[in-house]
Structures are given as C-alpha cells and as structure tokens.
Amino acid sequence: MCGIVGYIGTEQAAPIILDGLSKLEYRGYDSAGMAIFDGEKINTKKAVGRLKVLENLTHGGESMKGTSGIGHTRWATHGAPSDINSHPHMNNAGTIAVVHNGIIENYIPLKKKMQDKGYQFISETDTEVLAHLLDYYYKGNPLEAITKVLHRVEGSYALGIMFADQPDKIFAARKDSPLIVGKSESGSFIASDVPAILKYTRTVYYVDNQEVVELKEDGLRFFSVDEEEITKTPVTIDWDANAAEKGGYEHFMLKEIYEQPKTINDTISPRIKDNDIVIEELNMSDEEIQEITKIHIVACGSAYHTGVTAKYVIEGLARIPVEVDVASEFRYRDPILQKGNMVIVISQSGETADTLAALRESKEKGFKVLGIVNVVGSSIAREADSVMYTWAGPEIAVATTKAYSAQLTALYMLAMKFAKVRGTIDQEKFQSMLTDLRCLPDQIELLLGQKEKIQHFANRYVGARDIFFIGRGIDYAISLEGSLKLKEISYIHSEAYAAGELKHGTISLIEDGTLVVALATQPALFQKTISNMVEVKARGAFVMAVTIEGNKAIEKAADYVVYIPETNPYFTNSLAIIPLQLFAYYVAVGRGCDVDKPRNLAKSVTVE
Numbered sequence: 001m002c003g004i005v006g007y008i009g010t011e012q013a014a015p016i017i018l019d020g021l022s023k024l025e026y027r028g029y030d031s032a033g034m035a036i037f038d039g040e041k042i043n044t045k046k047a048v049g050r051l052k053v054l055e056n057l058t059h060g061g062e063s064m065k066g067t068s069g070i071g072h073t074r075w076a077t078h079g080a081p082s083d084i085n086s087h088p089h090m091n092n093a094g095t096i097a098v099v100h101n102g103i104i105e106n107y108i109p110l111k112k113k114m115q116d117k118g119y120q121f122i123s124e125t126d127t128e129v130l131a132h133l134l135d136y137y138y139k140g141n142p143l144e145a146i147t148k149v150l151h152r153v154e155g156s157y158a159l160g161i162m163f164a165d166q167p168d169k170i171f172a173a174r175k176d177s178p179l180i181v182g183k184s185e186s187g188s189f190i191a192s193d194v195p196a197i198l199k200y201t202r203t204v205y206y207v208d209n210q211e212v213v214e215l216k217e218d219g220l221r222f223f224s225v226d227e228e229e230i231t232k233t234p235v236t237i238d239w240d241a242n243a244a245e246k247g248g249y250e251h252f253m254l255k256e257i258y259e260q261p262k263t264i265n266d267t268i269s270p271r272i273k274d275n276d277i278v279i280e281e282l283n284m285s286d287e288e289i290q291e292i293t294k295i296h297i298v299a300c301g302s303a304y305h306t307g308v309t310a311k312y313v314i315e316g317l318a319r320i321p322v323e324v325d326v327a328s329e330f331r332y333r334d335p336i337l338q339k340g341n342m343v344i345v346i347s348q349s350g351e352t353a354d355t356l357a358a359l360r361e362s363k364e365k366g367f368k369v370l371g372i373v374n375v376v377g378s379s380i381a382r383e384a385d386s387v388m389y390t391w392a393g394p395e396i397a398v399a400t401t402k403a404y405s406a407q408l409t410a411l412y413m414l415a416m417k418f419a420k421v422r423g424t425i426d427q428e429k430f431q432s433m434l435t436d437l438r439c440l441p442d443q444i445e446l447l448l449g450q451k452e453k454i455q456h457f458a459n460r461y462v463g464a465r466d467i468f469f470i471g472r473g474i475d476y477a478i479s480l481e482g483s484l485k486l487k488e489i490s491y492i493h494s495e496a497y498a499a500g501e502l503k504h505g506t507i508s509l510i511e512d513g514t515l516v517v518a519l520a521t522q523p524a525l526f527q528k529t530i531s532n533m534v535e536v537k538a539r540g541a542f543v544m545a546v547t548i549e550g551n552k553a554i555e556k557a558a559d560y561v562v563y564i565p566e567t568n569p570y571f572t573n574s575l576a577i578i579p580l581q582l583f584a585y586y587v588a589v590g591r592g593c594d595v596d597k598p599r600n601l602a603k604s605v606t607v608e
Contacts, residue, residue: 002029002101004179005196006160008068008170009187009217014061017071020189020196021051025597029073030081034058035088035097035162036069042097042164046086067217068170070160070190072099079124088162089128091135092120095164098134100127101192102156102177110152129153134161142166143227146173146212150225156353158207160190172213178351178379179207181220183234188215193349194237194375195394202237206377235377251595253397253489257581258448261441263402264574266391267409268437275434277417282370283386289421293340297324298358302404302484303346308477310344310411313570317419327354331361343369344414348395348403350378359383372410374403388414397596399488401581404481405444408574412437415570436568440575443565447578450562454579457544457560458586461515464492468509469580470499470536471519472529478519478546478573482580489598490588499532512540517580520547520554521564521572533557546576 003024007013014036021032032054033046043064047053051073058064072087079085088097104110107126110133115121119132130149138145142163156176163169172181172190182189184201190213191197194204207213210225222230249255271279295314297307304326311322325335327345331354337343343362347355350373359369359380371384374392381387390406416433419425425433461467467486469479476498483496497506499518510516516536520529526547533543534557545558548566555561564575588595 002192003073003196004070004099004101004158004160004190004192005072006070006099006170006172006190006215007187008168008215009184010067011186012061012065013067013069014058014064016061016200017069018051018055018058018061019199020191021071021073023195023198024073024192025051031083031086032071032073033086033088033099034061034064034069034071035090035099036064036066037162037164037167038064038066039167042090042094042162044088044090044097046083046088048081048083048086067187068162068167070097070099070162070170072160077103077126085123085125087127089123089125089131091131093135096131096134096138097162098127098131099160100130101158101179102175104129104153104157105155106153107155126155130157130159138163140165142169142171143212143214143223146171147223147225147227150175150210150212158192168216170215172207172215174207174211175209176353176356176379178349180204180377181207181213181215183220187217188220190215195396198237203234204237204377205232205234206382208382250589251397251585253399253401253585253595256395256397256402257578257585259393260402260405260578261444261448263390263392263406264409264444265441267406268413270391271413272434272438275431277413277420277434279388279413279417281386281388282414282417286421289418291340292320292342292418293338294342295320295322296330296335296337296341296343296362297322297346298327298330298343298355298362299346300327300352300354302400302481303348303352303355303407305477305481305484306404306407306411307344307346308480309408309474309573310415312474312477313412313415314418316570317415317425318422319424320418320422325358327352327358330358335361337362337365337367341367343367344372345369345380345384346372346407347378347380348374348390348392348400348407350375350380352380356380356383372407374406398598398601399485399584399595401485405574405577409437409440412571433568433570436571439567440571443567443575444578446565447575450579451582454562454582455586458583459590461587462590464515464587466509467492467494467515467517468506469494469496469517469519470502470529470532471496472499472525473522474570474573475499475519475521475525475529475576478521478576478580479517481573481577482517482519482584485581485584486587488601489584489595490591490593491599492587499529502532502535507535507539510536510539510541514541515544516541517544517546518558519576520545520551521576522569523548524569526551526553530554530557546579548572
C-alpha cells in the first residue's frame, strides 16, 4: 500500500519523483505529495486524487526546482483523503519533512505527549507524530534523532526524511513495510518497489528491518537502529525495463493475462532436468520429504486460492494432509504445529503483512518455512528458510493474473516432487503429468485466441447486479478466484460456492436472469455438477459453463459453454481461469472501471 520515492543527485528531483510514483500507482492511493529542497528551504505540494492532479499542479515537476526530494502516494488509514492529511508531513518550523508507509500503533499517546510539549498538529494522521518527534530529538545529528524516534514508535514504517540544514542528504528507515534504495551515476534513490527506479538504475539494496540509510549524491551508508554502520551487498535487477510498461496493450491487466504462457514456461523450465523435477532451492533431502506429516499453507487473497487448489493436488498425489489458512486468521488462532509439519507461505510481493507475520510466528515456534514469492529480495524471500521463486516478472495491475498462474505451477511441481519421492505415484504417471505440465503454455495460447468470443459474452453482463460461481473439488478453488477477479475490478457483487452447498441456502438468491458460472473440469464430478446446474437453471438462472473438450453432455444444462483443452485433472485450474480472467476484464472495461487500479485496493497489502 502507498508508494514512496526519493532522490538526491545532480538531476532535478521533482520530475524523477513523479515518474517513480507513476510506476507505483498499482499499489493503491487516494492522494499524492512531494517535498523538494530548493537550496534554501523545503517546499511541499500535495493533492487529493490521482497523481495527475499533482503533476498538473507542479507542471510535471518543473515548478518545483531542486535536486533532492521525497514523494508519496497515500492510501488513507488515519484521517480521510485530504490535502492536509496527504504526505509529506512537516514539523512546525517547516525544516523537517517525512513520508511514511505503514501504521504507528502508539501514535495517540505520543501525540498527546508532543501536544503537552507545545507542538501543534494540523492533520489527523499518525505520520505527523514522526515529524514532531524528529524535531524534538534533532540537535544537529540526523542519525541520532532518527534512531531515537524509532526506539519510541511501535508499528510498521517505511520512511523518507529530509532535514533543511542537511541539504546534501536524505534518509530512509524501515520496519515491516517494504523499502529499497538504489544508486546510479547521477545520484541515489529511495523507493517502495523496484519499478519506481528501474528506469534509472538496476543496482538496488534491500533495506532490512530496523535499518537506517543515509543517501548522498555520491553514495549510501547503512546503519542499525543502534547507529552502528552496516555493510550491505547490492542486488542487480535483471528485469527487462519494458516489462513494467504496457507495451501497446490498453491495460496492464490485459498485457499480464497474455504473458501467462511465458510466465508458466519460465517457472517450469529451470526446474525440469532429465525428465525429472529438480527444485534445488527447496533445500530438503528425500528423507526430509518422506518425514513430512502435514503441510500448512498460509496466504491471502488470490495466493490463498492457489493454496486451496494445492490442498487437492498435494493430498491427491502425495497423500500428505494439507491445511490451508487465510494468513490473518492463522496469526490469531494459535495454530497447532507439530513435529513433521511443514509451513508454506505464498505471496506475490513477498511483503504481505499478515503472511509475513505468519512466517515469523512459524519460525519462532521452530518450524522451517518455504516461501513461494515473485519478488527477489523481498521480506519473505529473505526471512523464509527456503524460497521458490515464480519468475513472473513485474506484475503491475492490482488484480493478479500471471503471478497467480505462476504460483499454481510452482505448487503443481512441488506436489509432483513430493509424490515421486514418497512413492505415491509411479514413474509412468509422473512422466504423463510432466508432459501435460509442459503443454500448459501452448494450451493457454489457444484459449487466449478465444478472447473475442469471451468479450462478446461479457458485454451482455456489464449491467449485472449479482453473479455466482459454483464448482466442486478443484473447480470450487477455481470458482473462488474467478469470483474474486470479477468483484475486484468490475465492482459487481459476486460469490463463489461449493456447488454441493447450493441447497443449504444459496439457491434462494437465484432469480430470473441471474448469471451462474459453473466450473466442471473434474471428470469424476461432471454429473454431480450438471445436477447443480439443472437446479439453478430451473429457478431462472442463465448458466455459463467452463468444461473440458468433449464433455458435450453439459450443453443440455448450460446456456453458454467455454471448452478448455484436455489436461491432467489436477492442472485444470491453469486453463479454466483464463476465460474467467478475460470475462472479468471485459465486464470491467464495459462498465468503464479503472481496471489496473480498482478502487480501495492495493497491490501489496503491507498493513493489517
């Protein structure tokens, strides 16, 4: 959530900051602001609404001269969206500026103490407390003041800080909220995520918890919260810079839907060697895999839905019991972890707050954690005992598509690896599944060729009020994600149900013309699902079915059918989700929604 960009160097800072913030719009925000040092004082500009408002207010940054500054896109937590509540926040003298992502949990008692000392607050935010605390502790040594403040505050933060009497420096600090710094020939950068500065540098440093960074035009210095200097190793980002651009597509989401064949291939290819699955980063011996007694999968949102699919696949293939938890629930139910248990956390960004907390809780209890993440060097990647990267590249649209597909693919391979090592599938079945796995990218290409057909159908439901998704087994997991995609970007009320639950209340919601999307990709459950389709159709529903080629019997129960290529039943999610992603996309476009940046949502949820 929110975005931070900072720069100090030889170039004009404001245009660079605005450009960087534009690359972070996917993170979700409702206002934006900048603080630029002009050689004499710190000037600020803030505006509610899209970044374009701030760009127009500053003439693309040209009206704010200076070679050092910090910028921010805010997603309101404390205080409604307003110019006053927007970042940066400053001390009363206007000599210290702060931008902040995260939440200061003890800001109310801190605010009262600062008010008692005569400090005047003008906003409703928790962040303003930081500006006044910095003022209170600042005696000419920025590092000393920052570390004293960090010892006082509780909660999460990624900070960019400027001091008017330190014109050659800006500062950054982090705890539980993502932050990177970078270095180029022209200067130094702060950013919440790599795309913000990829245009300017590929040399980045990941800031760890409770670290402070001093940035100057010609270098970076890292310190612990106890002011001890730290040596850090840079990471070279090898993303194609064009990967973070639209490349001629109308929206990032459509581009990323079309990138799924490559994403899956990139996730599979390095891990298939000599007709075997080799997951070197797993760091587990065959004996350790054989000793697994239970797997806990913990994730949020779409990543949680991949976990639901994985439960069916891992239990079916490897015969290991799997428990899937929403990360925010896992944290607070005092989960029972026992000897032989394995914990898998899944996150596209690697910074999801609840998932990260679940990882830390599991490690505190002495259990090793496997992280499945997309972002190299992210918090989960650094803190997990082992990491399986999905290699999806930058995903900019808030609603995930290609990262979801990559996570599914990683989990398929994990299940197959475990099953082979534990002897629960034979070599013939393993090779057959490996063949089907390799075919998925080409099969997805075929489905993408049907986009006009899906678009035409989607246009009929632009005005829909309620849409329901049903399925059994893995089809229920697909329904969960299909429903989420639709509601995320089109704002149509949508729900997913296990088809067998229809008679337990849900069927009362079906009215004439209600669209019910029925998933029927599991041969063993075809007839059961068809019976559920007949039930809703008899009550006036219009039924769209997604099923396997050759299942012609379904046409008697459905009004509209999308066929997907035949594959192993455990892999059908990867194919069936494609028409559902396209359906959601075209419905949202037809309704005039901001597809890449849906209201109230953020790409990386870094607060509870």
